[in-house]
Amino acid sequence: MAGEIWVLGATGRTGREIAARVAQRGGMPVLVGRNADRLHKTAADLGLGDAEVVVTDDLPGEITRRRPAVVVNTIGSYAETAVPIARACLPGGHYVDLANDLVAMPRLLALHDEAVAAGSTFVTGAGFGVLATEAVVARLCADRPTPSQVRVDAMASVTLDGGPLGEALAQSIVSGLTTGGLRYEHGQMVRTRLAADPREHALPDGQTAKSAGGPTGELLAAQVASGAPDVVATSGLMPTAPVVRALLPLAGALLKVPALRRFAVRRMAAIELKPTPRPRDHSWGHAVVTWADGTVREEWLRAGEAMEFTSGAAAETAVRLARGEGRAGAYTPARALGPELAEAASGTFVTCQP
Ligand SMILES: NC(=O)c1ccc[n+]([C@@H]2O[C@H](COP(=O)([O-])OP(=O)(O)OC[C@H]3O[C@@H](n4cnc5c(N)ncnc54)[C@H](OP(=O)(O)O)[C@@H]3O)[C@@H](O)[C@H]2O)c1
Structure with a gap:
């Protein structure tokens, strides 16, 4: 499968599980976080010793420089973090998060036209x-x-x-x-x-x-x-x-x-x-x-x-986007990939x- 799937917050509860499930689905997870030791320990614990690790305090900057195919944001505080990280994926890169609130989600969905123009898919609420x-x-x-x-x-x-x-x-x-x-x-x-x-x-x-x-x-x-x-x-x-x-x-x-x-x-x-x-x-x-x-x-x-379902939903979304199955724009998950995503x-x- 083409392209790296960056999991931001990979040492966290959902991040680590999403990274493992991306690998199980044949995707290429990259563990991204702020602390090298904890990232390497997480990779080893998950049996992903070969997975690349990215340590950074500047997520949007690093994404802009390295251009991963898909970014999965599990760092939370989505009202503040989602828009700059999603924009860093433009043009052509895709973005997934686990937001479920009425401040963050409308902000991400408001990027629809930008995402369409740049050929990127943004999915918010993929849990x-x-x-x-x-x-x-x-x-x-x-x-x-x-x-x-x-x-x-x-x-x-x-x-x-x-x-x-x-x-x-x-x-x-x-x-x-x-x-x-x-x-x-x-x-x-x-x-x-x-x-x-x-x-x-x-x-x-x-x-x-x-x-x-x-x-x-x-x-x-x-x-x-x-x-x-x-x-x-x-x-x-x-x-x-x-x-x-x-x-x-x-x-x-x-x-x-x-x-x-x-x-x-x-x-x-x-x-x-x-x-x-x-x-x-x-x-x-x-x-x-x-x-x-x-x-x-x-x-x-x-x-x-529910956390297992969440990890599966986010990993499945990321892997489908890496395969180029999303249409350009900003969406909630079933709108982006159909209700059968929940079965997957x-x-x-x-x-x-x-
Ligand atoms: N929609 C859903 O159904 C659903 C389900 C589950 C979770 N969620 C949401 O998903 C988010 C993550 O939940 P979680 O339980 O996995 O959280 P968690 O265990 O606390 O993990 C958060 C991860 O993000 C990193 N992080 C936090 N702030 C950061 C920052 N400013 N810059 C870089 N990395 C940062 C943490 O790294 P450090 O160790 O370096 O601090 C950690 O690896 C939460 O917002 C939660 O509400 C949604």
């Missing part, structure tokens, strides 16, 4: 977050008129290995809290209460899971995939307990103060996670689509452990009657 629900919406809406309402629910089941939470994830959590609740009404994104619409789902495998509304990129992707004027997105990562939900608006307001935000990210990043098995057998993406004539269609995407990332669609 469980976005792809697991977007793929279901895309399938339910294929070859049908525009629906009136869409609801998506993302219920990740994650194994925690232990160790510090890390700054990338801490930034994502705080970004969600400060964005506040959002939904689409009459085609407009409007404010709503954070963790609105809490509900408990009877999952197709007989287990149950709870979710509540959150300002995730899944909301934007579901609206774009369906064109529906009314869209709600919920996440199993949002708290559903009434007392916590009641405190969220206050926490979100406080975290908008820059000094408090920096403090919270630092403290949260240092939190030591206890090794914890995944709470359920499966992770689930779910969508219910309603048309004006009263037709309702519902489908699920069943995946295993180890998901299975499960249809049931509403």
